[in-house]
Amino acid sequence: MKFINALPGPVAQGLIWGIMAIGVYITYKVLDLADLTVDGTMATGGAVCIMMMQSGHSVGVSLFVAFLAGMAAGLVTGLFHTAMGIPAILAGILTQLGLYSVNLRIMDQKANVALAFGKYNQIVSLRWVRDVPFYQNTIFVSAIFVLVLIAVLYWFFGTDLGCAIRATGNNENMSRAQGINTNTTKLVGLMLSNGIVALSSALYAQYQGFADVNAGRGAIVIGLAAVIIGNVIFGKISRNFAFKLASVVLGAIIYWVVYQVVITAGLNANDMKLISALVVAVFLAVPYLKRKYFSKPVKRGGASNA
Amino acid sequence: MLKMEGVWKTFNAGTVNEKTALSGLSLELKEGDFVTVIGGNGAGKSTMLNAVAGVWPVDEGKIFIDNVDVTKLPEHKRAKYLGRVFQDPMTGTASGMQIEENLALAARRGDFRFLKKGITHKEREYYRERLAKLGLGLEDRMTTKVRLLSGGQRQALTLLMATLKKPSILLLDEHTAALDPKTAAKVLEATDRVVEENHLTTLMITHNMKDAIVHGNRLIMMYDGHIIYDVAGEEKKRLKVADLLEKFEQASGGEFANDRMMLA
Ligand SMILES: Nc1ncnc2c1ncn2[C@@H]1O[C@H](COP(=O)(O)OP(=O)(O)OP(=O)(O)O)[C@@H](O)[C@H]1O
Ligand SMILES: [Mg+2]
Numbered sequence: 001m002k003f004i005n006a007l008p009g010p011v012a013q014g015l016i017w018g019i020m021a022i023g024v025y026i027t028y029k030v031l032d033l034a035d036l037t038v039d040g041t042m043a044t045g046g047a048v049c050i051m052m053m054q055s056g057h058s059v060g061v062s063l064f065v066a067f068l069a070g071m072a073a074g075l076v077t078g079l080f081h082t083a084m085g086i087p088a089i090l091a092g093i094l095t096q097l098g099l100y101s102v103n104l105r106i107m108d109q110k111a112n113v114a115l116a117f118g119k120y121n122q123i124v125s126l127r128w129v130r131d132v133p134f135y136q137n138t139i140f141v142s143a144i145f146v147l148v149l150i151a152v153l154y155w156f157f158g159t160d161l162g163c164a165i166r167a168t169g170n171n172e173n174m175s176r177a178q179g180i181n182t183n184t185t186k187l188v189g190l191m192l193s194n195g196i197v198a199l200s201s202a203l204y205a206q207y208q209g210f211a212d213v214n215a216g217r218g219a220i221v222i223g224l225a226a227v228i229i230g231n232v233i234f235g236k237i238s239r240n241f242a243f244k245l246a247s248v249v250l251g252a253i254i255y256w257v258v259y260q261v262v263i264t265a266g267l268n269a270n271d272m273k274l275i276s277a278l279v280v281a282v283f284l285a286v287p288y289l290k291r292k293y294f295s296k297p298v299k300r301g302g303a304s305n306a
Numbered sequence: 307m308l309k310m311e312g313v314w315k316t317f318n319a320g321t322v323n324e325k326t327a328l329s330g331l332s333l334e335l336k337e338g339d340f341v342t343v344i345g346g347n348g349a350g351k352s353t354m355l356n357a358v359a360g361v362w363p364v365d366e367g368k369i370f371i372d373n374v375d376v377t378k379l380p381e382h383k384r385a386k387y388l389g390r391v392f393q394d395p396m397t398g399t400a401s402g403m404q405i406e407e408n409l410a411l412a413a414r415r416g417d418f419r420f421l422k423k424g425i426t427h428k429e430r431e432y433y434r435e436r437l438a439k440l441g442l443g444l445e446d447r448m449t450t451k452v453r454l455l456s457g458g459q460r461q462a463l464t465l466l467m468a469t470l471k472k473p474s475i476l477l478l479d480e481h482t483a484a485l486d487p488k489t490a491a492k493v494l495e496a497t498d499r500v501v502e503e504n505h506l507t508t509l510m511i512t513h514n515m516k517d518a519i520v521h522g523n524r525l526i527m528m529y530d531g532h533i534i535y536d537v538a539g540e541e542k543k544r545l546k547v548a549d550l551l552e553k554f555e556q557a558s559g560g561e562f563a564n565d566r567m568m569l570a
Contacts, residue, residue: 156421158425160417160420160421160422160423163410163424164411166403166407170403171401173397174397175411176385177359177398178385179414179416180419181382
């Protein structure tokens with residue numbers, strides 16, 4: 001009973017983190033880049049949003065500026081990678097580290113800034129997951145965000161630019177041979193991804209009622225876990241792009257529900273990061289181990305007729 | 307129309323792996339020339355094509371396409387002039403995307419890509435027709451991921467992609483070498499057809515000397531980073547494999563004896 005009562009919380013949390021996981025999906029799956037910037041961006045969005053709301057801006061404007069801040073972070077990583085030739089993983093780590101200082105500056109050098117509940121026009125809160133009209137329910141509001149985001153991304157990745165980004169993640173050489181500037185597509189992809197992560201961060205800070213400079217620690221692992229869980233459980237059902245994004249969000253919900261179960265069962269919350277890391281490591285290893293130990297030799301196109 | 311003037315390219319300059327792959331290469335193609343390129347391993351054939359495509363900048367020399375100096379243009383900006391098919395069937399397509407999506411990407415080669423639809427209804431119909439002409443049944447599998455195609459199907463698709471938007475120059479780098487002989491013959495046949503129909507200026511590298519003689523209107527032989535033999539028209543038609551082998555022997559002082567060219 002205690003668990004059922006506690007369920008709406010992790011579902012709402014999962015929806016908000018699902019937005020973040022969609023951002024990770026764009027870099028990790030579509031662009032085929034491991035982008036660690038998100039550990040910083042997952043704090044930046046909240047910092048920007050909370051500080052702006054506190055100084056009187058509307059929630060809409062605050063969310064939008066948070067999105068832009070995330071895009072700026074993605075741009076920095078993208079330039080490190082494309083213009084300066086730094087490997088993507090390292091570029092992300094550099095931006096992430098730099099963002100820690102930036103985030104503290106945004107928050108006036110405070111590690112944690114609370115948003116007084118009820119004083120501002122926030123749209124989600126952990127107090128609104130039950131016993132409120134449905135349109136005020138955080139699960140409903142977050143679900144709307146998720147649906148709109150999936151719709152917009154479904155459209156975007158069907159455009160010329162979106163297709164060029166997908167092609168870049170698929171085969172860079174082919175993309176350049178087709179006249180695609182792969183540096184540009186990587187930049188756009190990284191900006192879009194980090195913008196989305198910052199949006200999630202901004203919602204999450206409202207949900208929790210505070211912005212925290214450490215809010216993004218390990219976020220990439222949670223995002224990857226959501227992508228992997230979604231893919232493992234729902235991957236076989238449909239190859240439709242919108243469905244894939246939806247299954248990433250479902251993956252995030254499952255992650256937070258399981259988290260809740262494990263905590264309710266009495267496990268130390270601080271051990272969850274270790275468990276998440278191990279679970280993600282195992283799933284990342286599966287394709288490699290499969291290839292190594294279970295693959296049949298593949299027939300190539302036949303002998304060269306040289 | 308292509309013109310290369312005194313092109314030099316050295317890889318890994320200043321290291322123990324230093325290798326001069328192009329040494330003062332000059333070549334001029336006339337409109338509609340179909341040139342086959344032969345030469346031993348490491349002669350610089352692929353490097354010549356990569357220099358035209360702009361995969362990396364050359365050290366010296368100039369490259370003109372359609373009388374435009376493209377020497378300084380990066381690869382993606384030269385793409386509008388070029389159709390390319392590679393030796394490895396994996397290289398020319400986006401394997402995780404659908405057949406029709408790959409074609410749509412190729413149809414926009416050289417265009418500015420923004421928020422217009424990535425593929426339209428009308429295009430689909432056109433692609434269906436073009437695929438049907440290949441005679442591989444791909445027109446009924448347009449939403450299949452390219453990953454699932456065989457090497458020969460992929461090369462045929464890549465050839466269609468390379469010529470969907472008429473290129474100023476078609477670059478073929480041993481595009482049948484990874485295929486079994488029957489499939490290779492089919493793809494070569496398709497190549498002849500598409501070059502003829504569209505009157506394409508073509509550079510085709512091959513390791514098969516018979517193919518080099520049979521196809522095209524001109525043949526060049528490369529050795530050590532430049533062209534050592536250039537023959538066209540009637541004289542090319544009369545060539546025998548033995549003549550080419552002899553040319554090789556002369557150029558290399560017999561060192562080709564073990565080259566895979568011999569097996570052709
Ligand atoms: N990107 C590169 N980096 C370093 N060396 C290279 C590079 N590309 C080619 N080379 C070297 O340049 C020389 C010419 O190579 P190239 O690939 O042009 O030969 P090729 O005539 O196409 O031979 P093959 O018949 O084996 O395909 C070789 O010694 C090769 O090792
Ligand atoms: Mg080669």
